[in-house]
Amino acid sequence: MNERLLRGRTLSFVRRPEARDDHASYVFEEDGALLLADGRITAAGSYDEVIGKAPAGVEVIDHRPHLLMAGFIDPHIHFPQMQVTASYAANLLEWLNTYTFVEEQRFADSAHAERFATLFFDELLRNGTTTAAAYCSVHKGSADAYFAEAARRNLLMIGGKVMMDRNAPEALTDTARSGYDDTKSVISDWHGKARNHVAITPRFAITSTPAQLEAAGALAREHPDLLIQTHLSENHAEIAYTLELYPEAKDYTDIYSRYGLLTEKALLGHAIHLSDREMAAIAEAGAVAVHCPTSNLFLGSGLFDLQRIRTSGVRTAMATDIGGGSSYSMLRTLDEAYKIQQLRGFRVSPLESFWQATRGNGEALGLAGRIGTLEPGTDADIIALDAAATPAMAIRMETVTTLEEELFLLQTLGDDRSISKVYVAGEPVSTE
Numbered sequence: 001m002n003e004r005l006l007r008g009r010t011l012s013f014v015r016r017p018e019a020r021d022d023h024a025s026y027v028f029e030e031d032g033a034l035l036l037a038d039g040r041i042t043a044a045g046s047y048d049e050v051i052g053k054a055p056a057g058v059e060v061i062d063h064r065p066h067l068l069m070a071g072f073i074d075p076h077i078h079f080p081q082m083q084v085t086a087s088y089a090a091n092l093l094e095w096l097n098t099y100t101f102v103e104e105q106r107f108a109d110s111a112h113a114e115r116f117a118t119l120f121f122d123e124l125l126r127n128g129t130t131t132a133a134a135y136c137s138v139h140k141g142s143a144d145a146y147f148a149e150a151a152r153r154n155l156l157m158i159g160g161k162v163m164m165d166r167n168a169p170e171a172l173t174d175t176a177r178s179g180y181d182d183t184k185s186v187i188s189d190w191h192g193k194a195r196n197h198v199a200i201t202p203r204f205a206i207t208s209t210p211a212q213l214e215a216a217g218a219l220a221r222e223h224p225d226l227l228i229q230t231h232l233s234e235n236h237a238e239i240a241y242t243l244e245l246y247p248e249a250k251d252y253t254d255i256y257s258r259y260g261l262l263t264e265k266a267l268l269g270h271a272i273h274l275s276d277r278e279m280a281a282i283a284e285a286g287a288v289a290v291h292c293p294t295s296n297l298f299l300g301s302g303l304f305d306l307q308r309i310r311t312s313g314v315r316t317a318m319a320t321d322i323g324g325g326s327s328y329s330m331l332r333t334l335d336e337a338y339k340i341q342q343l344r345g346f347r348v349s350p351l352e353s354f355w356q357a358t359r360g361n362g363e364a365l366g367l368a369g370r371i372g373t374l375e376p377g378t379d380a381d382i383i384a385l386d387a388a389a390t391p392a393m394a395i396r397m398e399t400v401t402t403l404e405e406e407l408f409l410l411q412t413l414g415d416d417r418s419i420s421k422v423y424v425a426g427e428p429v430s431t432e
């Protein structure tokens with residue numbers, strides 16, 4: 001057994017915080033410890049308690065005064081868009097056509113995809129993200145490169161070969177048949193191999209014919225345990241065009257519903273402009289609205305209405321959406337999400353933000369028993385967070401007296417520099 005003990009200020013959520021001072025929503029130990037063995041957390045609690053359970057001579061790594069938390073989870077990101085981020089466009093459709101659909105064609109080349117798989121996971125880990133749900137490109141080889149690299153690093157990663165058979169350059173389209181067949185191959189090659197999870201990934205209704213959405217629905221029926229990821233109601237022009245392509249549908253959400261894609265496994269990227277009927281349908285299906293704040297601001301897509309989503313009973317997640325998004329950091333993402341709600345007159349508590357980036361996103365992915373907390377029995381994907389990582393943070397930290405203030409400081413001023421250490425399945429990783 002490869003055991004080690006991490007000592008630090010441990011923070012783990014037990015449920016969504018209902019108020020800014022909801023202290024029952026988390027477990028915090030000022031002098032805490034985690035015992036790790038065989039990729040899992042085997043004991044958690046105060047240092048005195050956990051050291052008593054550890055074998056004599058166990059390796060102890062002291063992270064105090066840093067916070068030890070579950071690694072961040074990014075439930076919506078595009079693997080082939082590292083070189084799309086920071087592209088100057090007026091809106092979503094212009095951005096897709098001018099930059100994104102050009103760049104993604106390069107992932108037809110396996111050597112290119114392999115190079116970027118390395119760069120992609122390096123960047124996620126530098127930002128403390130230990131699990132992501134990613135869209136690969138339309139090419140099966142891009143999913144192969146993604147999952148092979150995730151397996152090599154023993155990372156728990158979710159991904160899918162994008163299905164898209166129209167309204168994109170020829171070199172970036174599959175067919176209803178090949179999209180189905182290639183997804184089947186990706187599932188049999190990678191799902192459940194190492195820590196990999198495959199997601200059924202029809203890009204969005206604009207780039208899928210009815211026949212392809214039918215095929216995606218068949219995949220969802222044949223593999224009910226798999227996540228489904230797609231985009232929904234991000235931008236007004238996108239919505240208008242979508243409804244022209246599917247004139248029989250009641251609304252955008254109804255398109256996915258008709259093809260059996262609106263289920264509790266569905267991760268609906270953006271979900272900004274929704275009618276009451278759509279909110280109710282999404283809530284009833286148990287699907288997840290994935291908020292992507294830096295992307296929504298960058299592309300000018302709209303201001304996600306978190307309060308309305310909540311009162312409608314819709315499950316939520318929060319993600320970077322690189323390359324529409326402008327930061328790989330979940331700390332930057334939490335900050336921008338906070339500011340969007342400020343503009344809407346709704347204040348999100350720091351406890352809720354950090355719950356969302358860890359346990360909340362884990363629950364949205366249906367993986368709360370494995371990732372997103374520091375509970376014994378879960379996978380040992382852990383980060384150490386430094387709230388005094390920069391001179392400006394260190395100065396502000398001098399006046400911080402509570403955990404909530406420290407979290408808010410991390411969220412407001414923090415970024416990759418605040419990630420002082422990352423453990424994947426119990427092993428320290430280099431993020432140099």
Ligand code: GUN
Nearest residue numbers: 078203204231295321324
């Ligand atoms: N809608 C369809 N594809 C995409 C994409 O790659 N990024 C974003 N932000 N929206 C999309």
Ligand code: ZN
Nearest residue numbers: 076231269321
């Ligand atoms: Zn996206």
